[in-house]
Amino acid sequence: MASRDQFQRFIFEHSQVRGVWVQLGESFREIGSQAPYPDSVRSLLGEALVASILMSSTLKFEGTLSIQAQGEGPLRTLMAECSHDRYIRGLARFDEHAVSEDSFHDLLGEGRMAITITPNKGTRYQGVVPREQDTLGGCLEEYFDRSEQIPTSLLLFANEETAAGLMLQRLPGATEEDDDLWNRVNHLARTVEASELLELDSEALLHRLFHEETVRLFDAEPVAFRCSCSRERTLGALEAIGSDECYSILDEQGSIEMDCQFCHAHYRFDRNDIDHLFTGHTLH
Template sequence: MASRDQFQRFIFEHSQVRGAWVQLGESYREIGSQAPYPDSVRQLLGESLVASVLMSSSLKFEGTLSLQAQGEGPVRTLMAECSHDRYIRGLARFDEHSMAEESFEALLGEGRMAITITPDKGQRYQGVVPREESNLAGCLEDYFDRSEQIATSLFLFADDNCAAGLMLQRLPGHTEEDDDLWERVNHLARTVEAGELLELDSTTLLYRLFNEETVRLFDSEPVAFRCSCSRERTEKALEAIGKDECYSILEEQGSIEMDCQFCHAHYRFDRNDIDHLFTGHTLH
């Protein structure tokens, strides 16, 4: 069986309408295994991971795109990130004692959502995502319409084992013919069912939806879970905490222990490590 962890772009020939498809299997399960997520939280995380991959397809540089939400509902924090080379990671923090309802609005409650684009070189950009729709796809469609002025349709699904999505966009400079095409393909896309997106390969799915249109598929790209944490990045976090605070923790605890929230990698720093970090040398 071909890997389900695949991303693929496509275009409708001779038009300003484009699309992207993604399906996550092993990468989604690996991320989902990092915590005992309830089904509703796991599925929301899966939809967010799918959305991060689809949205990152427009990146024209090396870097990452992340979707982040802070809420007052059972899900306090939601984060999904995809790099330009299709490595993903994500997490959700939740209060298991207040998991009464499972809708998107109930899970996050009042709060904010943002998209952060972080180039490897250059300045970080953050855009606020409106929280006025009843699902994640609708909120992100609003974001593209208001912030990017790009008409966008998103279809996001996730179950216990797989997460998948489809994105359609009408680019600036569209013609009247493009507008007609946009209406047709959106009408067709709205017929897609969760099982089709989660189970069918891209060729089969796109033919089933758009067999009367001329669609050109680009080469598929693998998607994989990989955490970007490292000892060096953890040291930078310690530098941001500051010398005085680090030595205060050392005096109290004897060492500084830090765990990655995404992959649970463990980093330990003793006094020699902190001496070297802040002075460039150790006492021993």
């Protein structure tokens, strides 16, 4: 049985070439169960979740990395997020009457894609992802090439039950020998079949692809679905829209009710809650 819901780094010994492997099972199914996603949308959401984990492995601080796309095609919104401790969440919004088994660009149509890096402490960063390649992986490879100047290969696959991916990178300071190694392992990685990435565990996959190289595989880390919503954060969102708007909703509806778009958690706030939010005390 292949490993599921794991993240693993590896390096090619004595070189400036590194890699990351990810495979998702239960976490992907839990996220995919939040809406009746068509197969094409579910698959792209799985690829985006895997990509967010692979890309977050390059971060050196506590925080989150998210991949966000807004399109004018059948898939209106795509969002996948991974935290530094490998908790993931994601969603897709789509026109159920227009979605078919379309390609990446057909699904999104004209639109914008971005990488957002949000450290727990420090400045938020957002970079635009070019939409010039035919796959999500290809677009993200181009992002690394343009924004980070780091040659990167990203292989992403997903089916109904599993999502998986492999990332290779050639780091700065590479020697001529590293260039030769990069060309060799990059070519080998491109031969991988979807079934291999989705079904094999990391050791079996890396041995099948790179058995003539010296690869050091680090300990696996768990990946899990966890939404970061909470009653306190939802109150913070209400505070941001202001007291006038909150009291207007209370006068009209009697309470304020909000659902999390990621996990469908339901939050209800009455007048006492809103009084306490804006004045620090309740009226009775």
